[in-house]
Each structure stands twice: as C-alpha cells, then as structure tokens.
C-alpha cells in the first residue's frame with residue numbers, strides 16, 4: 001500500500017454458488033479522483049462495489065482501504081468508507097434529521113459529534129431546509145441526496161456510489177452529477193454506471209467491466225485514441241473508377257460521397273493508406289485528402305465490450 005492509494009484492491013473474485021460473477025478484478029483509487037465502473041447490466045459492478053465496501057465477502061482477493069486491510073480489520077477500514085448501495089437503505093418513516101442522526105451513530109460518531117456532522121452533511125448535499133421532512137414525501141432526487149448524505153456524514157476518505165442517478169429525471173441527474181464532482185474535492189469517489197455519458201460527465205478515469213472481468217482501465221480520451229481506425233476518408237481531383245480502388249488489398253467496402261470523395265472501410269491491421277497514396281501519384285488521381293476516421297467514444301466503448309464478448313469464454317453471459 002502506498003500513501004497515494006485510498007483503495008487498493010487486488011485479484012478480487014466472487015462466486016454465487018458455482019456461478020462466477022467477478023474474476024481477477026484489481027483497482028486503485030487516488031485522492032481527489034472519481035473512478036467510474038462502467039459496464040452493461042450484469043457485468044459485475046454491484047458485486048465489485050459490495051466487496052469493496054465490505055458488504056460482501058470476496059471469494060478471493062485483497063482490499064486495502066486507506067492502508068487498512070478490509071478483511072482483517074473491517075471495523076477500522078469501514079470508518080474510511082461511505083457507501084450508497086443501488087437500493088439505498090432509507091427508513092422512509094423517519095425525517096431526514098432522524099435518519100442522518102441514526103446513520104451517524106451507525107458510522108461510529110460520538111453523540112456529541114452527531115449534530116454538527118448531520119448539519120454539515122445536509123449542507124453539502126443541499127438538504128439544509130429538508131431536515132424535518134419525512135423521507136417518504138421527498139422526490140426521488142432528494143431521497144438520493146439523503147442516501148449520499150448518509151454516506152458522507154462521518155467524513156470518510158472514500159465514497160462509493162452504486163448507480164447514483166438511476167431513476168432520476170434529467171434535472172435531478174445533473175444536480176447529482178454536480179454533487180459528485182463537488183464530493184471529489186474532499187473524498188475519493190467510485191461510482192458505477194452503465195451509461196457512458198455519466199462517466200464523461202463525472203469521472204477522471206474509467207474501468208470498463210464486462211462479464212465479470214476488467215476489459216479497460218484508463219481515461220475515456222485514451223479509449224477513443226487507442227481503438228485503431230478501420231476506415232479512411234479520401235478525396236481526389238481526378239477520381240479513379242471505384243473498381244480500381246476496390247482492387248486494392250485490404251479494402252472491404254467503398255462508399256462514394258460525391259465530388260471525388262470516398263469513405264473506404266478496411267480490415268483491422270490492413271490500412272491501405274500507403275498503397276492508395278502511391279497509386280494516386282502513379283496514376284495521377286490528384287490526391288487531396290487521406291485521413292483515418294476516428295471511432296466515436298460510444299463506438300469505441302461498444303467495440304471494447306463486443307470484442308471482449310467474443311474473446312472471453314467460460315464466464316456468465
């Protein structure tokens with residue numbers, strides 16, 4: 001464990017009976033960072049977050065929270081953790097104040113510390129005027145704020161949020177996303193989502209999980225850059241016959257865009273750009289443009305999931 005890691009998890013696995021839900025997952029969280037766990041439904045996000053938050057025992061692996069081993073010393077380690085599960089455990093018949101006071105005590109705060117901690121958690125989550133309201137009558141967005149307030153009431157180093165914006169309307173989603181960014185000033189944050197835009201809006205780094213395994217960890221920007229292009233845009237002043245282009249090795253499809261412009265698709269790893277440039281010079285086609293087409297971020301994400309879907313065998317679908 002180094003001082004720069006709020007969370008360090010290595011080789012996490014979890015079986016439900018004989019079914020492997022998560023295998024070989026390792027991750028790190030640094031101070032001030034929002035890490036997004038991104039993946040389709042059933043990928044293993046909730047299972048991973050439940051293990052990291054100390055609510056589900058891993059079948060294998062090790063988790064350090066702020067340097068403390070979660071399995072060896074769960075009480076000490078959990079003091080550094082706040083957790084908002086996918087289905088927040090809100091007591092709907094309590095008022096916001098009653099519930100947060102209860103949560104503060106559960107998190108181990110002394111009676112004398114509770115009032116100040118609750119006021120601070122409310123002010124950080126925009127609940128200053130909602131203390132006397134019954135949780136039951138609050139909007140879903142405000143109930144989610146209460147869920148986040150209970151996760152930060154003891155000022156943990158790490159806040160873990162499982163699908164924090166599910167079921168919210170667009171305005172509520174924006175408010176919760178702003179709140180997450182605000183939280184990252186004082187806490188390391190891990191959140192899970194199946195929505196790419198959520199990661200774009202809130203996360204510094206992403207870990208993509210599919211079928212229980214990590215398929216990518218880095219920034220989203222790198223994801224788009226790393227995916228090699230399989231299409232080119234070309235333009236000629238004196239365009240050749242399409243069949244002359246189609247005859248070039250590696251080209252799999254040709255779309256005419258008019259006025260001497262074409263979109264050319266090619267097999268992965270068989271970029272025909274050099275040959276096209278050489279032919280253009282030799283045949284006098286008057287090459288005006290030859291650029292690789294970048295995959296969109298969404299396409300890069302889908303390619304990542306799809307490629308791994310074909311590659312990984314023996315894990316749950």
Ligand SMILES: Nc1ncnc2c1ncn2[C@@H]1O[C@H](COP(=O)(O)OP(=O)(O)OP(=O)(O)O)[C@@H](O)[C@H]1O
Pocket residue numbers: 016019020021039040041042043044045046047048194316317
């Ligand atoms: N209590 C359980 N018993 C048996 N299988 C489970 C249990 N919880 C999860 N699973 C299975 O483990 C796999 C991972 O589920 P998990 O809920 O972690 O995924 P997820 O990425 O969070 O998905 P979602 O976004 O739908 O919640 C799935 O195949 C799921 O059916």
